[in-house]
Amino acid sequence: MNDINFAILGTGGIGRRALEVSVAKDELMPIAACDRHGIAVDHGGLDVDELLAATEGNIASDGGTAIESSGDGIKEHGDDKGVVTSRQAVSTETPIEDIIAEHEAIDAVLIALPNLEHDFIPNIAERFADAGYEGVLVDVLKRSRVIGMLDEREEQLEESGITFVCGAGATPGLLTGAAALASQSFVEIEEIEIWWGVGLKSGYEDNRGTVREDIAHLPDYDIESARDLSDEDIEEIVDAHDGVIKFNDMEHADDVLLERAGICDTEDVTVGGILDLRNDQKPTTTTVKVTGRTFDGDVGTNTFELDDDTSMEANVNGPALGYLKAAVRRNRTDDYGVYGPAELMPGF
Amino acid sequence: MNDINFAILGTGGIGRRALEVSVAKDELMPIAACDRHGIAVDHGGLDVDELLAATEGNIASDGGTAIESSGDGIKEHGDDKGVVTSRQAVSTETPIEDIIAEHEAIDAVLIALPNLEHDFIPNIAERFADAGYEGVLVDVLKRSRVIGMLDEREEQLEESGITFVCGAGATPGLLTGAAALASQSFVEIEEIEIWWGVGLKSGYEDNRGTVREDIAHLPDYDIESARDLSDEDIEEIVDAHDGVIKFNDMEHADDVLLERAGICDTEDVTVGGILDLRNDQKPTTTTVKVTGRTFDGDVGTNTFELDDDTSMEANVNGPALGYLKAAVRRNRTDDYGVYGPAELMPGF
Structure with missing residues (x-):
């Protein structure tokens, strides 16, 4: 494959x-x-080494997977804020516009920004399209409803020459792709269970976006109420759970992305997991189980399991760049539009 | 996706x-x-129902995965041989030419023929290219060296407009894709172990091609000597193993296909398995283990496991058609050439 010049929006965790x-x-x-x-x-x-060293301790506090976030979210350990601490960087009021201005030199963009509003990432896509960008956009969003907003903009993206892959992190992303592949033994899918474990000893302070977003999945909260919580409120919730929060039936985009690919209905997909904010060791093993019926009438369950020693960061960023590469290949054959990870797998 | 008109070369097991x-x-x-x-x-x-009913008991005896085979290989339980027992079929001396003559109506072809000579399937591809076929060819071959022969013909295939996916069955195929996906957590792969279990109670008589080819993987045999074995010789070998044959370090194309995709070197891949010719139950669980190092320095092993209740036939044919669909999508954007399953996954 030819070289790929890429840009990253957001120099936080992801x-x-x-x-x-x-x-x-x-x-x-x-x-x-x-x-x-x-x-x-x-x-x-x-x-990269200089940029990482300079921004160490100055990163946006999204913990690597923040989608919903609030406040300024930039830690200020040094004199400067965020990326401008790097000698390669300059200060700007219009960072996204400035990246878009470089679009002719860019083959792919990884959008690693917290989705501050539901339409934040879809609007970024629109701005790239307005500028006539021809290339790939990849995000690592988690929320189902953002995908619909991207679909509404699909015609505009296609006209510009954009191949957009949404939900290309760990889950959705790696695990969605694994579910799609594990489905290949079957002609009918009965159930897909995605179960994740994440250990973040660094706790809430270093993973604000992730924790806040995950709290929105707890029974008594939603995105809006979680966004309104103060840092102290969140610390209290974490303490009340002794640092280990369990999630069932999350609104994760895996369901929509698997349905898009024609593999099953959204209601056949369940996503849950356990987040431990006091240990780096995973509290449970990340597993995908796909139960289906084979053409010869048997029912079975295929399983995909990540080693407990693979970190969330490894499982988000490897796939994000992997899907980015797959999307560049499509983009270079003029295959434009909005795709989920499962649509980049063998067809069901 | 638009409808896909496809043809099948070979009405044996696969x-x-x-x-x-x-x-x-x-x-x-x-x-x-x-x-x-x-x-x-x-x-x-x-x-399809009529064709399957008519050919029941009249199939070529390749057991579904035959690559190397010998002799006529057609069972004659009825008056007619093979597919001509169907009322939809006519007898011909030139079946492949007759399919090629229909090429303008065909979007994809699944080559489900035993690879009687090493260059048999590559030569079929060449004949489709000579006729100006624009579409997909998929095979389910197992042997590494066939891929090189396809590569030699790549330019010709590209000129014609052919997207060729080689090794798109179970292994290589589904398991190769699973290995590619499981690699996404890592930046460096140390080892990929593919271990399969197949139970075929129907024994040698109904699975001649598969059994003969597998015997070629035993320490004392190779393709040529296995091809020269008589049916009686093979029955003797099977009896000497009490019907359960174990294979280690097989020359399976998974290694070449994973190296093509840039995931690891061929020597990092090991393929083995157990074939039980006296039970339909699998003698061992089919598993893919990918061991690698993450960007943050940990070493882990991700695992993909097929349910023992999914038959070899389900795990060959679902993926074969799944890769076929993925290839049609590429072909329709003028993405031509020779691809292995791992190259259709997220990039490594």
Whole structure:
């Protein structure tokens, strides 16, 4: 495959880790990165080590998977905020516009920003399309409803020449793809169970976005009420659970993404998991179980299991860049539009 | 996706089962099928039930996965041989030419023929290209060296407009794809272990091609010597193993196909398994284990496991048609050439 010049919107948890993973990938060259205060651009390739070292302790506190977040969300340990602490970066009031201005040099963009409003990421896609961007956009969103908003913009994305892959992290993302592949033994799917374990010893302070978003999945909360919680409220909730929060029947986009691919109905998919904020060790093993009926009439359950020693960050960012590469290949054959991870798998 | 008109070369184990699986897939319409004595064509869609009922007991004895085979290989329980027992079929001396003559109506072809010579399937691809076929070819081969022969013909295939997916059955195929996906947690792969279990109570008589090919993987045999064995020789070998044959370090194309996708070196891949010819129950659970190092320095093993109740036939034919659908999507965006299953996954 030819080289891929990519940009990252957001240098928080995901953005920084994706840059780190990309160093191991010869074909991927990061040429631009931004957060809400600054932008770093180098068409010859960013110096990832310098950028990571400079922003250490200055990252946006989205914990790597923040989708819903509130407040400024930038830690200020140094004199400067966020990415501008890097000598490669400059301060700007318009970071996303500044990245869009580079679009002719960019093959793919990883959107690693918290989805501050439901239509935040869809609107970013629209702005890229307005500018005539021809390339890939990838996000790692979790919420089902964002996908519908992207679909509404599909015609505009296609006209511009954009291939958008939504939900390309761990779950949805890696686990959605695994469910799609595990379905291949069957002609009819009865049930898909996705069960994740995440251990984040660094706790709420370092994983604000993730924790806040996950709390929105608890029975007594929703996105709006979780967004209104103060940091103290969240610390209290975490303490009340002794740092270990269990989730059942989450509104995770896996269901919509599997239905889009024609594999099953949304109601056949259940997503749950356990988040431990006091240990890095996973509190439970991340597993995908696909139960279906084979053409010859047997019912069975195929299983995909991640090693407990693979971190959330590894399982988000490897797949995000993996789907990005798959999308670039499609984009280069003029295959545009909005796709979920399961649609990039063998057809069901 | 638009409807896909497909043809099947070979109405043995794989061909018949693939037709059966395709009935469950709305977008797939089988319009042509052949074996070495006859051809059935109906542009409005073959009557699969009739074709299967007519050929029951008259199938080529490749057991569903035969690649290397010898002799005539057609069972003659009725007056006629093979597919011509169907009222939809006619006898012909030139079945493959007759399918090729229909190429303008065909979007995809599943090659479910035993690879009688190493270059048999590559030569079929060449003949489709010579005729100007624009569409998909899929095979379920197992042997590594065939892939090189396809690569030699890649330019010709691209010029014609052919997207060829090789090794798209169970292993290689489903398990290769699973290994590729399980690799996404890692930046470096240490080892990929593919271990399969197959139970075929119907024994050698009904699974000649599979058994003969598998024997070629035993320490004292190779393809040529296995091809020269008489049926009696093979029955003796099976009896000497009490019907349960264990294989280690097989020359399976998984290694080459994973290396092609840039995931690991061929020597990092081991394939083995157990074939039980006296029980339908699998003698061991089919498992893929991918051991790698994450970007953050941990070493872990991700696992994909097929339920023991999913038959070899379900795990060959679902993926074969799944990869076929994925290839049609590529073909329709003018993405031509030779691909393995792992190359159709997220990029590594």
